[in-house]
Amino acid sequence: MVTPVESQHPESMASFAPTRHFIRVSLACVQCRSRHLKCDAKAPRCSRCQTDGKQCTYLKSRRGGRRRPTSSPSPVPADLPMQHTAALPPPPPECASLPVPDENIFNDAYCGVPRSIPMVTPTRGSTSSGSSPTANSEAQIEDLLNMYYKYFHISHPCVLPRWSFQIRLSQDPATLRPLLLTMQYIGALFTPSVTSSAFEPEVLQSFADFRASGAKPTGYHVQAWLLYSMAVYWCNEIERGLKLLDETIRMALDLGMHLDSFAQRYGENNPLLEESWRRTWWQLYVIDGHVAGSTHTFPFRTSHIQPTTALPCEEELYEKGEIPKPRTLYEYDMREFADDEDQDFSSFAHLVGLTRGLDLALSGRRPNNPDPPSVVCSRVDTCMRAWCSLIPPKKRCLAREDGTIDEQLFKANMLVHTYIVDLHRELSSLSYSPIESVSRCAPPAPADANNPNKTPKDVQIHTSKVLLAVDKFNDLLTLPTTIISHTPFVICMIANTTIAHLSACKHLYRDKTLQIERERIRLNMGALKTLSMYWPLGKRTYREMATIARDILSLTDRDISPISNSDRAAVRSLDTTPPAMQPSPPPPPPAAATALTSTPTVAPTVAPTVASTQAPSTAPPNPILHNHHDQQPAMIPNTTSHGVIMPHAPPASYPDVLSFDFNGIFDVGDLFDKSMTYDYSVLSLPSSVTQDVS
Numbered sequence: 001m002v003t004p005v006e007s008q009h010p011e012s013m014a015s016f017a018p019t020r021h022f023i024r025v026s027l028a029c030v031q032c033r034s035r036h037l038k039c040d041a042k043a044p045r046c047s048r049c050q051t052d053g054k055q056c057t058y059l060k061s062r063r064g065g066r067r068r069p070t071s072s073p074s075p076v077p078a079d080l081p082m083q084h085t086a087a088l089p090p091p092p093p094e095c096a097s098l099p100v101p102d103e104n105i106f107n108d109a110y111c112g113v114p115r116s117i118p119m120v121t122p123t124r125g126s127t128s129s130g131s132s133p134t135a136n137s138e139a140q141i142e143d144l145l146n147m148y149y150k151y152f153h154i155s156h157p158c159v160l161p162r163w164s165f166q167i168r169l170s171q172d173p174a175t176l177r178p179l180l181l182t183m184q185y186i187g188a189l190f191t192p193s194v195t196s197s198a199f200e201p202e203v204l205q206s207f208a209d210f211r212a213s214g215a216k217p218t219g220y221h222v223q224a225w226l227l228y229s230m231a232v233y234w235c236n237e238i239e240r241g242l243k244l245l246d247e248t249i250r251m252a253l254d255l256g257m258h259l260d261s262f263a264q265r266y267g268e269n270n271p272l273l274e275e276s277w278r279r280t281w282w283q284l285y286v287i288d289g290h291v292a293g294s295t296h297t298f299p300f301r302t303s304h305i306q307p308t309t310a311l312p313c314e315e316e317l318y319e320k321g322e323i324p325k326p327r328t329l330y331e332y333d334m335r336e337f338a339d340d341e342d343q344d345f346s347s348f349a350h351l352v353g354l355t356r357g358l359d360l361a362l363s364g365r366r367p368n369n370p371d372p373p374s375v376v377c378s379r380v381d382t383c384m385r386a387w388c389s390l391i392p393p394k395k396r397c398l399a400r401e402d403g404t405i406d407e408q409l410f411k412a413n414m415l416v417h418t419y420i421v422d423l424h425r426e427l428s429s430l431s432y433s434p435i436e437s438v439s440r441c442a443p444p445a446p447a448d449a450n451n452p453n454k455t456p457k458d459v460q461i462h463t464s465k466v467l468l469a470v471d472k473f474n475d476l477l478t479l480p481t482t483i484i485s486h487t488p489f490v491i492c493m494i495a496n497t498t499i500a501h502l503s504a505c506k507h508l509y510r511d512k513t514l515q516i517e518r519e520r521i522r523l524n525m526g527a528l529k530t531l532s533m534y535w536p537l538g539k540r541t542y543r544e545m546a547t548i549a550r551d552i553l554s555l556t557d558r559d560i561s562p563i564s565n566s567d568r569a570a571v572r573s574l575d576t577t578p579p580a581m582q583p584s585p586p587p588p589p590p591a592a593a594t595a596l597t598s599t600p601t602v603a604p605t606v607a608p609t610v611a612s613t614q615a616p617s618t619a620p621p622n623p624i625l626h627n628h629h630d631q632q633p634a635m636i637p638n639t640t641s642h643g644v645i646m647p648h649a650p651p652a653s654y655p656d657v658l659s660f661d662f663n664g665i666f667d668v669g670d671l672f673d674k675s676m677t678y679d680y681s682v683l684s685l686p687s688s689v690t691q692d693v694s
Contacts, residue, residue: 030057030163052300057167129235135223144187144194155407155487156230157348159183159223159275159285161226161319178206179224186231189534199672203228219266219277226284233415234289234488236536238440248284249301257281258307260328271323278326279312282352289355290489295420296443298365311349315408324517338392343392348389354412357383358419373446377462384416398479405481411490413476420469421500427454428463430503435551439544441492451623463508466500473497474520477527484534491538495545498524502552521549608679642690 029046032039039046045056140426149162156274159179160168169176188196205229210221225248233241245421256262258281267274285302292300310326316494317324325347332353335343347355359380364371398406398413432445477483477494501521509517525545549555 001186019036026590027058027391030166031055033163048340055167057163141184144184144191144199145189147187147230148183150226151482151485152186154485155411156227156283156287157315157318158226158276158279160272161321163274164321175218176220178203178210179220179227182224182231183204184227186227189231189235192208217251217255219262222248222255222284223280224255225251226280226287230287230488234535234537236540238537241293242295244289246301249288251282252284253305258309259307260308262309263309272318272321273605275313275318275323275326278309279348281307281309282312282348285353286351286522287489289359290487292362294413294441294489294492296365297367299363301357303359303363311352312346313348314346315348315406326506334388340392347395347406347412349443350391351680354384356416357387358415363420373423373426375519376411377427380419380423384419388416403480405479407486408665410476410479410481410488414490414493416471417469417473417476418496421466421473421497424462424469424498425503426467427458429507430463430466430500430509433503433548433552436499439495439499439541441494441541442546444549467504467508470497470501470520477523483527483530488531488535488538489542491528491535494524494527495541498545499548501571502549505551525549526553531622 018611026443027041028039029041029049031049032046037048039048043058049056054152070681145162150486151186159165167178167182173180181199185196185199185203188194188199225244229241229244229248232244234239257277262273262281263277267277285300285307288300288302292298307329309331310328312318313324313326327349331338332345332349335345358380361374361383364376364379370376395406395409398409400406426446436442436445472494474497498521501517501524505514505517505521525542528538528542528545532542
């Protein structure tokens, strides 16, 4: 049977027919390679691109490739740096051992399984010595771009897909130069074998040259400034990063990038480029929201802007270049009245929708005349509950069909749980400690945060919400993802939830429950330590968290390390870092490790009944649980048989306390197909509160 397509293109479809003697084609065009399709490598266009009416581009092989007839026309300008030319000379001896790029290189960014990072060999003088990489080889440029797309683009997908960016770069290298250098610089941050600081001077020079030229910026310049501002911020130059973000916002507004007309005017009738412009504005808006949350400065810088640009499409469609008709903000705002088939919004669009709702609800946290915490908390609860309840069923699963995690929904879930912890803690029994001010990520303690006159039942509900959000946040960190591919703003999210978790470890948890929760603290600290390997501000945050944890948990040097004081002094004399900010030492030998990791337990201080009103036992306090600096006893006297102290007696029963349904805060038990081995169903409620782990 001949299909209509085959009847119209018999000569082109013949190349895809199965044959007895299959001849392997080692060369494939960019378009077929990016879509994981077989390519017959015909010149000037392969049969599939001819059939689809698409442009066909070949990348130069590092092994020399096949010779092409000199008479073959080229559909792409001849200055494409990696394009096959008429007669390619043999590769020089020093390049003979360079690896050949994998055919799936353009989609490697979506690999959800951690892999080892390839080593990039510096050229024309080692970049590790600080020399400027002006004459980088094509191999190094490609490797750095690969690292950018694999570890940064996945969480900030506004730049054109790799294959399309390569074509644009060949057509207008001058305009894309600042963006290209910025992407290389960010890629170098993820590459251990090169020094990223060696790439930054060229980025700064390209920015200075553009400013001096007085030329009108383009969307590519907005992308370059936005990406660089994030990198600078998380390289521990916070003030400079914020200034760059302000400049980026002004540049985007001057261009009218927030308006729907911008994509149409500067999209060159190319749906993929139009989608990139729309994504750039929304990425800028989301990053502005992340910065506001990390610095606790509300409202957002862009809160007063009324955008009309359409919403982004799904990531897989964007990467393939198959752009559907964009959905509008008006359609999204009316989604609660739409039919099920009209609620098909992308994950990026849902992240934008959540950010807009938080922007509105958190405006009451303005520095002058702020709204009461209970009012802000209620507004944010309403916003997040409405957002969760309107998420379609297929978006409630963070895992895609291929097993990878939806990064945009992952960020949205992280935001939800972080803000629950942040806002409800003010009204809970989780007391604030002065040492928390050490962290830039920690929110300032409200004036009445430790007010003992709060309504007991309200305190219990807010405390339970915090504990539930902390549990679910921790569960997100255990998903099968590469943690360094998440946005670096997750660092502050981890820090905020960890501080609240530490307060719970001090005031609420006991016995084996405490030991389990300490393991969750270790999970958070391990995540911060991994991120600190790539982001200097992450390293600073990790040290701040270590300082805070030592104070809240009343840990001494001997609790952390068994080495003698003289040995410790000798070690500190070799390091200029202040003692309070010292990172944790390497793990001790196994024999010592057993003694260190076994957390002392305390016998329950009251009878194992929830409603018991007996006075606490006079058993000696556990040094891990009680801060010896505190002059006042803990304000929470009642301990349950579950190892959790709840405030004031007699408390409501646990079913009453935990009966609230936050309607759609995603249960990790629903993230995976039932046929898979993952089983997180027990995490629908905080196990530390609802069940006895003994």
